[in-house]
Amino acid sequence: MATIFTKIINREIPAYVVAEDKNFIAFLDINPLAEGHTLVVPKREEDYIFDLSDHEISELIVFAKRVAQSIRKVVPCKRIGLSVIGLEVPHAHVHLVPLNTTNDINFAKPKLSFTKEHYVALAQRISATFK
Numbered sequence: 233m234a235t236i237f238t239k240i241i242n243r244e245i246p247a248y249v250v251a252e253d254k255n256f257i258a259f260l261d262i263n264p265l266a267e268g269h270t271l272v273v274p275k276r277e278e279d280y281i282f283d284l285s286d287h288e289i290s291e292l293i294v295f296a297k298r299v300a301q302s303i304r305k306v307v308p309c310k311r312i313g314l315s316v317i318g319l320e321v322p323h324a325h326v327h328l329v330p331l332n333t334t335n336d337i338n339f340a341k342p343k344l345s346f347t348k349e350h351y352v353a354l355a356q357r358i359s360a361t362f363k
């Protein structure tokens with residue numbers, strides 16, 4: 233069965249997409265730890281990130297770097313943190329989280345919630361800076 237991320241890739245369910253190319257997609261996390269929290273996902277379905285080929289995981293990180301640079305232009309923060317969890321969705325991905333303190337990337341803390349209009353505008357602003 234297709235993962236929820238494959239359904240997003242196939243536009244079967246909506247997402248606030250910030251960047252996309254032939255092999256990768258990035259969209260805002262629906263339950264963010266911080267404003268601008270973004271997931272970067274290979275389009276090829278693979279459950280565990282460390283089962284990706286060397287080439288694929290390298291490309292994923294390079295794509296994530298470009299996305300992080302875009303997020304940083306839009307969301308005021310000290311740095312963009314990168315984390316791998318993968319306990320909820322069995323489709324390899326990395327989290328990019330704008331950081332001001334270590335606690336900003338603490339996955340045990342309560343998630344934030346924004347309006348649909350806020351997510352749409354934020355995704356559009358990040359997407360506009362993506363190179």
Ligand code: 5GP
Nearest residue numbers: 236247259260261262263317318319320321
């Ligand atoms: P993980 O698998 O890394 O433990 O967590 C999966 C992440 O995907 C969570 O941060 C969760 O909020 C996010 N997520 C789960 N379902 C959806 C969805 O349908 N849309 C979006 N945008 N994010 C999702």
